[in-house]
Amino acid sequence: MNREEILLRNYQKVIASLHLSAKFSGRNPEDITLMAVTKYAPDEDVLFFLQQGLIKHIGESRVQQAELRWNNPLFAKYNTVKHFIGHLQKNKAAKAAKLFDFIDSLDHIHTAQALEEHVPPGKILRVLVQVKLTNRDTQSGLTLEDARQLVQALKTFEHLKVCGYMGIAPQGASEPELRAIFSGLKKVFEEDFPPSAERYLSLGMSEDFKIAVEEGSNLPRIGSLLFAKNLEEV
Numbered sequence: 345m346n347r348e349e350i351l352l353r354n355y356q357k358v359i360a361s362l363h364l365s366a367k368f369s370g371r372n373p374e375d376i377t378l379m380a381v382t383k384y385a386p387d388e389d390v391l392f393f394l395q396q397g398l399i400k401h402i403g404e405s406r407v408q409q410a411e412l413r414w415n416n417p418l419f420a421k422y423n424t425v426k427h428f429i430g431h432l433q434k435n436k437a438a439k440a441a442k443l444f445d446f447i448d449s450l451d452h453i454h455t456a457q458a459l460e461e462h463v464p465p466g467k468i469l470r471v472l473v474q475v476k477l478t479n480r481d482t483q484s485g486l487t488l489e490d491a492r493q494l495v496q497a498l499k500t501f502e503h504l505k506v507c508g509y510m511g512i513a514p515q516g517a518s519e520p521e522l523r524a525i526f527s528g529l530k531k532v533f534e535e536d537f538p539p540s541a542e543r544y545l546s547l548g549m550s551e552d553f554k555i556a557v558e559e560g561s562n563l564p565r566i567g568s569l570l571f572a573k574n575l576e577e578v
């Protein structure tokens with residue numbers, strides 16, 4: 345198999361799993377948006393998926409690196425929805441507000457204010473609030489209570505539109521633990537964002553996206569499975 349065949353196979357496997365998990369949760373697979381996390385992917389691989397029209401939502405976690413790539417005309421000509429999923433430093437807010445369509449990792453009102461100041465005229469920047477899904481200090485994000493407060497505060501912002509929650513599952517959690525964590529956030533998400541709204545619950549990465557989608561995620565973030573180097577990895 346050549347590289348392109350491997351990439352296509354990776355993609356098909358991910359999509360097949362997404363469909364099964366959507367069905368399991370009684371949802372239409374079309375209601376699930378796949379985010380391709382391109383932060384570690386080589387340019388050629390990302391371009392291949394873009395050329396094939398297979399990926400639209402992309403996730404990057406470093407502002408500078410994302411700028412270099414997505415301002416390059418080779419990439420910029422594709423119609424993508426760009427999500428920032430890393431930790432956003434306040435001093436990068438101006439660049440991020442310009443480049444990205446979504447900031448999925450918002451965890452501070454000051455960052456929100458910095459973004460608000462720099463959103464280009466006519467643009468609405470969508471944001472998700474990052475919830476910390478573990479007690480470990482190493483993870484960024486807010487406690488559920490603080491996250492909900494930030495959501496309420498964001499509703500008054502003119503150039504930001506708050507659309508949901510994002511979370512990263514704790515490493516090493518068992519399947520029942522993951523299900524409990526994901527479904528707990530789903531419940532709060534349902535309370536804070538009505539079904540009629542444009543809303544996203546972004547849970548699940550390569551390791552745990554099936555469980556996350558089964559528990560209600562509609563924006564899984566997948567990197568290593570899509571861009572896996574060889575078949576054994578998938």
Ligand SMILES: *Cc1c(COP(=O)(O)O)cnc(C)c1O
Nearest residue numbers: 381405429549550565566567568
């Ligand atoms: C890197 C990253 C991902 C993708 O992780 P994979 O395990 O490679 O699928 C998803 N979400 C966030 C926040 C990330 O930083």
